Amino acid sequence: xxxxxxxxxxxxxxxxxxxxxxxxxxxxxxxxxxxxxxxxxxxxxxxxxxxxxxxxxx
Amino acid sequence: xxxxxxxxxxxxxxxxxxxxxxxxxxxxxxxxxxxxxxxxxxxxxxxxxxxxxxxxxxxxxxxxxxxxxxxxxxxxxxxxxxxxxxxxxxxxxxxxxxxxxxxxxxxxxxxxxxxxxxxxxxxxxxxxxxxxxxxxxxxxxxxxxxxxxxxxxxxxxxxxxxxxxxxxxxxxxxxxxxxxxxxxxxxxxxxxxxxxxxxxxxxxxxxxxxxxxxxxxxxxxxxxxxxxxxxxxxxxxxxxxxxxxxxxxxxxxxxxxxxxxxxxxxxxxxxxxxxxxxxxxxxxxxxxxxxxxxxxxxxxxxxxxxxxxxxxxxxxxxxxxxxxxxxxxxxxxxxxxxxxxxxxxxxxxxxxxxxxxxxxxxxxxxxxxxxxxxxxxxxxxxxxxxxxxxxxxxxxxxxxxxxxxxxxxxxxxxxxxxxxxxxxxxxxxxxxxxxxxxxxxxxxxxxxxxxxxxxxxxxxxxxxxxxxxxxxxxxxxxxxxxxxxxxxxxxxxxxxxxxxxxxxxxxxxxxxxxxxxxxxxxxxxxxxxxxxxxxxxxxxxxxxxxxxxxxxxxxxxxxxxxxxxxxxxxxxxxxxxxxxxxxxxxxxxxxxxxxxxxxxxxxxxxxxxxxxxxxxxxxxxxxxxxxxxxxxxxxxxxxxxxxxxxxxxxxxxxxxxxxxxxxxxxxxxxxxxxxxxxxxxxxxxxxxxxxxxxxxx
Numbered sequence: 001x002x003x004x005x006x007x008x009x010x011x012x013x014x015x016x017x018x019x020x021x022x023x024x025x026x027x028x029x030x031x032x033x034x035x036x037x038x039x040x041x042x043x044x045x046x047x048x049x050x051x052x053x054x055x056x057x058x
Numbered sequence: 059x060x061x062x063x064x065x066x067x068x069x070x071x072x073x074x075x076x077x078x079x080x081x082x083x084x085x086x087x088x089x090x091x092x093x094x095x096x097x098x099x100x101x102x103x104x105x106x107x108x109x110x111x112x113x114x115x116x117x118x119x120x121x122x123x124x125x126x127x128x129x130x131x132x133x134x135x136x137x138x139x140x141x142x143x144x145x146x147x148x149x150x151x152x153x154x155x156x157x158x159x160x161x162x163x164x165x166x167x168x169x170x171x172x173x174x175x176x177x178x179x180x181x182x183x184x185x186x187x188x189x190x191x192x193x194x195x196x197x198x199x200x201x202x203x204x205x206x207x208x209x210x211x212x213x214x215x216x217x218x219x220x221x222x223x224x225x226x227x228x229x230x231x232x233x234x235x236x237x238x239x240x241x242x243x244x245x246x247x248x249x250x251x252x253x254x255x256x257x258x259x260x261x262x263x264x265x266x267x268x269x270x271x272x273x274x275x276x277x278x279x280x281x282x283x284x285x286x287x288x289x290x291x292x293x294x295x296x297x298x299x300x301x302x303x304x305x306x307x308x309x310x311x312x313x314x315x316x317x318x319x320x321x322x323x324x325x326x327x328x329x330x331x332x333x334x335x336x337x338x339x340x341x342x343x344x345x346x347x348x349x350x351x352x353x354x355x356x357x358x359x360x361x362x363x364x365x366x367x368x369x370x371x372x373x374x375x376x377x378x379x380x381x382x383x384x385x386x387x388x389x390x391x392x393x394x395x396x397x398x399x400x401x402x403x404x405x406x407x408x409x410x411x412x413x414x415x416x417x418x419x420x421x422x423x424x425x426x427x428x429x430x431x432x433x434x435x436x437x438x439x440x441x442x443x444x445x446x447x448x449x450x451x452x453x454x455x456x457x458x459x460x461x462x463x464x465x466x467x468x469x470x471x472x473x474x475x476x477x478x479x480x481x482x483x484x485x486x487x488x489x490x491x492x493x494x495x496x497x498x499x500x501x502x503x504x505x506x507x508x509x510x511x512x513x514x515x516x517x518x519x520x521x522x523x524x525x526x527x528x529x530x531x532x533x534x535x536x537x538x539x540x541x542x543x544x545x546x547x548x549x550x551x552x553x554x555x556x557x558x559x560x561x562x563x564x565x566x567x568x569x570x571x572x573x574x575x576x577x578x579x580x581x582x583x584x585x586x587x588x589x590x591x592x593x594x595x596x597x598x599x600x601x602x603x604x605x606x607x608x609x610x611x612x613x614x615x616x617x618x619x620x621x622x623x624x625x626x627x628x629x630x631x632x633x634x635x636x637x638x639x640x641x642x643x644x645x646x647x648x649x650x651x652x653x654x655x656x657x658x659x660x661x662x663x664x665x666x667x668x669x670x671x672x673x674x675x676x677x678x679x680x681x682x683x684x685x686x687x688x689x690x691x692x693x694x695x696x697x698x699x700x701x702x703x704x705x706x707x708x709x710x711x712x713x714x715x716x717x718x719x720x721x722x723x724x725x726x727x728x729x730x731x732x733x734x735x736x737x738x739x740x741x742x743x744x745x746x747x748x749x750x751x752x753x754x755x
């Protein structure tokens with residue numbers, strides 16, 4: 001839950017900083033070596049989950 | 059030898075030192091009875107100094123068997139009755155018992171702390187048959203001849219029963235917690251999987267694991283956010299310095315805009331803020347601060363530092379190390395120690411300088427220990443060749459002792475503000491104006507100087523390079539053995555003597571791993587169980603409260619009975635809850651153990667299918683070991699690689715530099731340790747073959 005919260009909450013900061021889309025952001029944090037193991041798993045799950053992406057885009 | 063005096067010490071080394079110190083001629087007769095040594099110094103009256111081997115007595119359940127809980131009945135018994143592999147203790151106790159039959163005076167000369175007091179008390183009570191009531195006590199902080207003699211001539215009339223009572227309570231409470239909780243976990247796994255796996259937790263272990271688990275969760279859930287910094291290089295007086303833009307920048311666009319404004323090649327020094335500040339001399343070491351410093355400087359774990367300092371203490375080179383005190387009383391004779399130190403070449407100058415002072419007053423810390431002062435060197439010369447780590451710790455203790463008498467060090471800092479295109483950059487410099495105690499603590503001082511050339515406000519400065527750099531916020535850092543110890547100290551859990559051992563146990567149980575501490579799956583599961591089913595036990599409050607009560611027992615303000623009654627009350631509730639949830643606990647733990655075992659054998663990702671994991675396996679058919687892919691069982695990958703059949707093979711966690719395939723570590727009697735790349739076609743192997751072929755040709 002905490003990992004999910006961190007992933008979703010930090011998107012705003014990334015969007016403001018480099019203007020990434022939700023999926024680009026998820027890919028970016030998955031690649032980042034500082035991202036925690038559980039947060040990476042959440043990011044992977046969210047990337048795989050098309051529905052979540054659509055909801056975010058809406 | 060009827061009518062003799064029997065002196066009991068904690069360890070053989072201490073017995074020999076005490077015997078030789080109280081001998082009028084310095085000569086000592088060493089006698090060995092069934093492998094147990096004891097010492098007879100040359101004195102007018104007959105004195106026998108007999109050592110223990112640490113704790114000879116321990117707690118055990120009154121009822122036999124380890125397969126049930128809760129257990130609230132316990133008794134003190136010789137260790138050989140409670141522990142496997144303690145058969146030697148039987149002979150030891152019988153020899154002490156025999157010697158005590160002929161003695162009429164008993165002196166407890168074990169270390170003057172909780173553990174030492176219990177060791178002496180149990181021997182006097184059980185092995186010497188109720189002599190604890192009449193026994194006298196030696197109290198000393200170093201094993202030097204002068205102090206031992208002084209302590210022997212000024213014996214305390216009785217044992218410190220308040221300290222003993224507090225110690226017995228601590229042991230009994232810890233035993234109750236440890237046995238009941240550990241059995242609950244072990245039995246849950248046994249009933250679920252049929253396997254016996256040693257699992258443990260306890261009053262201090264639980265909250266310590268909780269600290270690490272909380273941090274591990276923060277790290278695993280961490281998501282970094284980007285920010286930007288601007289760095290530039292400037293030429294000041296012919297030297298190049300790196301300067302940084304004053305603030306962190308939140309967005310890339312903002313960073314690029316600032317960078318564009320810095321395009322001019324020349325900037326100005328706008329402001330120079332100069333400040334002087336003092337560094338107070340450090341207090342002398344207590345055990346915790348020595349362990350921290352030894353880790354910072356030499357990377358010795360707290361356990362290693364404790365063992366090394368214990369050896370130095372037994373060699374009479376430093377005072378008793380298991381102390382919480384950061385104070386040095388004036389009665390210990392600072393000048394005598396400094397005089398002895400000044401005879402050694404390496405300390406001749408600094409000790410001489412301190413001796414030239416008209417008065418000596420060390421910096422004292424806040425913490426006190428009623429039994430012992432802070433750790434200090436005795437100034438004695440080593441009687442044997444010390445190994446590297448022993449030399450390092452001794453030198454550290456000596457220099458810290460010297461530094462405590464030093465004057466404050468004064469440093470001057472310069473905060474320089476430079477501007478270019480309206481953007482402000484900062485540069486910090488620092489130099490030591492007055493060396494003070496830094497001089498005595500060299501080479502262990504970590505306030506390094508950053509010298510700046512002569513500069514003035516309004517001066518023009520050439521900017522060499524201006525760079526925009528993307529950075530990321532970082533997660534909290536993992537605990538290391540020293541920072542974990544500090545956290546335990548701050549949380550007031552455990553004692554100075556037990557903390558390092560607790561951390562060691564967490565490693566041995568495989569709850570945590572690596573120097574930069576990470577929690578394993580088993581560690582997570584145990585921490586989760588403690589939070590879910592034993593919340594009061596994993597809380598710091600309970601253990602802190604117990605420490606306070608232990609202190610009150612020492613002050614005769616609380617009783618052992620009350621404390622034990624309360625501990626049992628808490629445990630009754632917790633064990634009932636654990637029993638109710640035994641199935642779920644057993645399942646969770648068994649899963650974690652299975653996963654951990656698989657992880658121990660996992661070599662890396664399969665380079666063939668890029669999906670499965672390569673695991674060290676053993677063929678049921680041939681009994682030979684090999685590395686295979688986990689996807690073999692899914693029928694999707696048939697990757698398999700041979701392994702050497704002799705020696706020990708373990709995953710290295712590394713990949714081959716030449717081909718990127720996983721590497722295993724092999725230990726064998728013939729070749730000791732070597733790395734083996736799993737790739738049969740690895741270029742590194744081919745080049746080796748070529749070299750071998752060429753040499754044959």
